[in-house]
Amino acid sequence: MPATKFTPSIISRPIYGGLTPHGAVPALMLASGPGGEALLDLIAADPAVLPHATVIYIPEGSDLGPRLEAQGPASYVEAASYASILPRFRKLLAEALMNTRLYLAGTEGLIGQATAEALAAGMLLEAIEAEHRGSLARRMQCVHCKGITEDVTTDPFTCSHCGLSLFVRDHYSRRYAAFQGVCVDAETPGEVPPKQEIKA
Amino acid sequence: MSAQMLRVTEIEALSPLVKRFRFEHPGGKKLPLFSGGAHVVVEMPDGDLLRRNAYSLISDPQDGSGYEIAVRREDGGRGGSRFMHANVSQGDTLRISTPLNLFALDARARKHVLIAGGIGITPIIAQMRQLLRMQDRFEIHYAARSRSEAAGLRLLPRLPHIHSHISDEGDRMDLGAILDRQPIGTHVYTCGPEGLITAVAQCAARLGWPRGSLHSEVFLAPPPGRTFEVTLAKSGRTVTVGPHQSLLEALEEAEVDIDWSCRGGACGRCETDVVSCHGRIEHNDHWLSEDEHSSQTKIMPCVSRFRGRELIIDR
Ligand code: FES
Secondary structure, three states, X not given: OOOOOOOOOOXXXXXXXXXXXXXXOOEEEEEEOOHHHHHHHHXXXXXXXXXOEEEEEEOOOOXXXXXXXXXXXXXXXXXXXXXXXXXXXXXXXXXXEOOOEEEEEEOHHHHHHHHHHHHHOOOOHHHEEEEEOOOOOEEEEEOOOOOEEEEEOEEOEEOOOOOOEEEEEEEEEOOOOEEEEEEOOOOOOOOOOOOEEOOO | OOEEEEEEEEEEEOOOOEEEEEEEOOOOOOOOOOOOOEEEEEEEEXXXXXXXXXXXXXXXXXXOOOEEEEEEOOOOOOOHHHHHHHHOOOOOEEEEEOOEEOOOOOOOOOEEEEEEEHHHHHHHHHHHHHHHHHOOOEEEEEEEOOOOOOHHHXXXXXXXXXXXXXXXXXXOOOHHHHHOOOEOOEEEEEEOOHHHHHHHHHHHHHHOOOHHHEEEEOOOOOOOOOOEEEEXXXXXXXXXXXXXXXXXXXXXXXXXXXXXXOOOOOOOOOXXXXXXXXXXXXXXXXXXXXXHHHHOOEEOOOOOEEEEEEEEEOO
């Protein structure tokens, strides 16, 4: 699956530059599903990134795990979910040095949450490389009840916390790693436009 | 530029070349607080000349009872520091600007590494006071040529994470050792000669650090040069800039209204559009980008000069 191209939008909508290798410095690599291919491409582009790399892979049904492990990174971990690997990821960040680079590949939800975690640990945005691969599902925050709904694929969608019908905005919070969802029928209650699949 | 008249209440020699000055409000009023790394501009009426120099504050940012600066006498300089050393006595009043900070600590940092060379220790002293108060993690590396010249030694407390490197005692600052293996979230602040700032940047790049973690400050004295003329687009007038004068000073003398703050090519406040340029602008600032320098469409009058047939600026 190739890297996702997004159409231009408002300034807060994140765009992901793709994984540019930074050579033989310590690296944390975190990928989910088809994001594993982005890591394989990165390693092929510059094998020097590998000997100092810790790779965390969340397969999400994909079979890229054995191929990633066979590349021979300094360490390789497979995880069932981002939530399950978070304590370990936090520890790795806490132990990271100033020349550590972070490579992220997968869904926006994964990239956003891992980025927020790294920024909180003191990493600078310029030390983070990210490439979107896989599902276009969004992690949405309801601006009304503040609850987060994961894997939103339609616009509008129903808030999993308060039940409002929410319009999917490109307005993004880096701190919450979520797009903002705004009530779609506030002025005309009950008049909810038909759901459409999110395409970008 | 807002400023007020303050009284010199203390003068102390920190080293043969460096004096500490303390300023207080003549009526005992509290002065605005500042943040570590801030500077003030001191006005010095020297005969017909009004000299203005920027000096970093070294006092506690949370203490509004006075402002303190440390001034190194530059015998080859334009005369501001010589004036401070020779003509200013306790009890005098001088016009001092409100503090401005172009070298603030980065609030995202988990650890601060402060590197100073020579008199570059001054902003770092106030940053240190702020860090001590906030109980933030930091270390200081201060390099000086000799113990007698090292005015900073008098201002730095003896703490295990404050290191002095006196080069004529064989202790040279080893930037590689300082920067190697620093934890993520480290920010580095360098103040001193340009060579030191460049060396830190090169060392950090070699180690693979992101550039955004590096902060530096260098105040340039306006460099002298040949006399040149500048035409003002708005009035059609021409001003002549003398060899030891800056374009900013010449504009002020001609009573042209122009904003400024650092007077050292760092803050951007005096940025001026160039209407036409036949010749070469000698850019000396740290503000404009390389592209802006080479396109010759802007000039920083506080430090930059001109050589050529004609320069018309939008003033
Ligand atoms: S006054 Fe600050 S750059 Fe000129």
